Amino acid sequence: MINFSEVYKRYPNNYEALSGLSFHLAKGEMAFLTGHSGAGKSTLLKLIALIERASHGQVLVNDQNLTRLPKRKIPYYRRQIGIVFQDHNLLHDRTVFDNVALPLIIAGENHREVGRRVRASLDKVGLLGKERSLPVALSGGEQQRVGIARAVVNRPPILLADEPTGNLDPELSRDIMQLFEQFHQVGTTVFIATHDLGLIKTLLYRQIILESGRLAERGI
Amino acid sequence: MSFLKLNIRNHLLRHLQVMLFSLGQLWRQPISTLMTIVVIGIALALPAGLYVLLHNVEKVSGQWEDATQISLFLQKNITDEQAFKLNSKLQLWPKIKETAYQTSNQSLEEFRDLSGLGALLDSLPSNPLPAVIIVHPSETHLDDDAIDSLLSRLGALPEVELAQHDMAWLQRLRSLNKTAKRGISVLGGLLSLSVLLIIGNTIRLAILSRQSEIRIIKLVGGTDAFIRRPFLYTGFWFGLLGGVAAWVILLASLRLLNGPVNELARLYGSQFTLNWLSGSLFLSLPMISLCLGILGATLAVSRHLSAVEPK
Numbered sequence: 454m455i456n457f458s459e460v461y462k463r464y465p466n467n468y469e470a471l472s473g474l475s476f477h478l479a480k481g482e483m484a485f486l487t488g489h490s491g492a493g494k495s496t497l498l499k500l501i502a503l504i505e506r507a508s509h510g511q512v513l514v515n516d517q518n519l520t521r522l523p524k525r526k527i528p529y530y531r532r533q534i535g536i537v538f539q540d541h542n543l544l545h546d547r548t549v550f551d552n553v554a555l556p557l558i559i560a561g562e563n564h565r566e567v568g569r570r571v572r573a574s575l576d577k578v579g580l581l582g583k584e585r586s587l588p589v590a591l592s593g594g595e596q597q598r599v600g601i602a603r604a605v606v607n608r609p610p611i612l613l614a615d616e617p618t619g620n621l622d623p624e625l626s627r628d629i630m631q632l633f634e635q636f637h638q639v640g641t642t643v644f645i646a647t648h649d650l651g652l653i654k655t656l657l658y659r660q661i662i663l664e665s666g667r668l669a670e671r672g673i
Numbered sequence: 674m675s676f677l678k679l680n681i682r683n684h685l686l687r688h689l690q691v692m693l694f695s696l697g698q699l700w701r702q703p704i705s706t707l708m709t710i711v712v713i714g715i716a717l718a719l720p721a722g723l724y725v726l727l728h729n730v731e732k733v734s735g736q737w738e739d740a741t742q743i744s745l746f747l748q749k750n751i752t753d754e755q756a757f758k759l760n761s762k763l764q765l766w767p768k769i770k771e772t773a774y775q776t777s778n779q780s781l782e783e784f785r786d787l788s789g790l791g792a793l794l795d796s797l798p799s800n801p802l803p804a805v806i807i808v809h810p811s812e813t814h815l816d817d818d819a820i821d822s823l824l825s826r827l828g829a830l831p832e833v834e835l836a837q838h839d840m841a842w843l844q845r846l847r848s849l850n851k852t853a854k855r856g857i858s859v860l861g862g863l864l865s866l867s868v869l870l871i872i873g874n875t876i877r878l879a880i881l882s883r884q885s886e887i888r889i890i891k892l893v894g895g896t897d898a899f900i901r902r903p904f905l906y907t908g909f910w911f912g913l914l915g916g917v918a919a920w921v922i923l924l925a926s927l928r929l930l931n932g933p934v935n936e937l938a939r940l941y942g943s944q945f946t947l948n949w950l951s952g953s954l955f956l957s958l959p960m961i962s963l964c965l966g967i968l969g970a971t972l973a974v975s976r977h978l979s980a981v982e983p984k
Contacts, residue, residue, distance in 0.1 A: 532894035556893045
């Protein structure tokens with residue numbers, strides 16, 4: 454599903470974030486991406502989300518070669534990936550419902566389908582009663598769950614998460630991880646960047662560990 | 674078929690939603706929105722108002738459509754018979770369309786009617802007014818040079834004491850009008866450009882203040898067209914509301930002018946009343962404004978939106 458081969462990423466200031474990284478993530482697999490800060494985790498996720506492009510090497514996602522994908526096709530490519538951010542990235546002047554509905558509206562879904570899917574998605578993250586609230590009225594954990602509901606509302610085959618539990622206490626973090634596991638169980642490819650080693654120790658999934666832009670070792 | 678229909682309906686519904694959403698965004702900042710709209714309104718009302726005034730001046734000067742006439746004041750010692758002869762001779766000139774002879778007694782009667790000085794005229798020992806031949810040049814000789822040469826030829830006739838081009842002032846007024854029209858076009862062009870810049874700048878600020886939102890929409894797969902749409906509708910609303918504001922400002926100003934103008938016209942014994950906005954201006958003012966709004970927004974969006982990329 455996600456395939457990196459000999460990927461280099463050098464920024465304009467000559468800083469090399471990734472140096473010849475190769476790895477493969479199978480369809481429907483769930484894995485963690487770890488490593489100390491500055492090891493290249495964010496850069497790796499940015500390459501998958503096409504926020505950045507690789508300087509060298511090949512990135513294949515869902516059978517598409519990202520090095521060759523033209524700019525105008527980027528929006529359609531991104532619709533295949535749900536992204537969960539550490540700082541939620543919600544629109545603060547729209548209701549929870551409107552935030553979750555955004556990917557469907559962008560895709561031009563019809564009105565009835567939008568309502569149905571948004572409610573299903575909010576139900577899954579346990580926020581069905583908060584449709585009409587504004588994000589500021591929610592706790593950090595609830596905002597993160599709105600972010601997850603938005604990421605999965607159009608049922609993308611790939612779910613990326615960048616430090617999704619970064620600002621949450623351990624109990625809430627476990628809840629969030631259980632949510633990700635549920636999506637994994639229905640066949641979604643889940644890839645989570647995190648430095649919360651204590652939390653992922655208890656979860657038996659593969660770990661991809663980065664060290665100075667290279668693969669350090671494979672986990673379980 | 675029904676799927677296509679549903680798709681189109683869906684599409685129109687989305688546009689309507691974005692349109693209302695943009696209006697709602699403007700509504701949420703009433704003061705700055707109102708200021709922008711009024712500035713646009715004034716910038717467009719100014720040339721439009723001048724145009725309306727000029728149109729009215731044209732209407733006044735148009736009341737003397739064939740007003741180019743030359744008056745020949747005849748020598749005192751010319752008899753009616755000689756004058757008739759001259760009159761019929763002049764009618765044969767190719768440069769002259771028609772002539773009219775007015776005896777000195779007719780001139781006196783006309784003056785008595787117009788001036789109201791009847792009693793005073795009666796006390797004069799003799800008629801001080803000369804006989805007059807009024808000459809209308811033919812249509813092919815109405816330009817300034819032809820009139821001047823005709824005037825000097827007529828003035829040189831022995832029977833004529835004075836040849837006078839009555840409506841020289843009217844020609845000056847018309848040519849002044851033409852100049853003013855050109856001036857208003859230039860002014861209108863410049864002020865339209867400023868409206869374009871005002872709307873462009875307003876949209877630029879709107880883009881800047883919503884950068885994070887644009888980034889998020891791009892991250893969840895929003896196309897450029899999707900992101901552009903609300904800003905274009907913002908330009909649409911500014912244009913439309915600015916046009917309506919221009920229209921209101923113009924009507925209010927003309928209303929203020931209407932009273933004094935009617936009074937002035939009454940004093941001159943004229944039937945003249947100020948013409949309101951003509952139907953075409955009534956429609957074209959908001960339309961021009963609308964186009965400027967959408968164009969300004971398009972320019973701003975194409976310049977500034979591509980700079981906002983997710984980080």
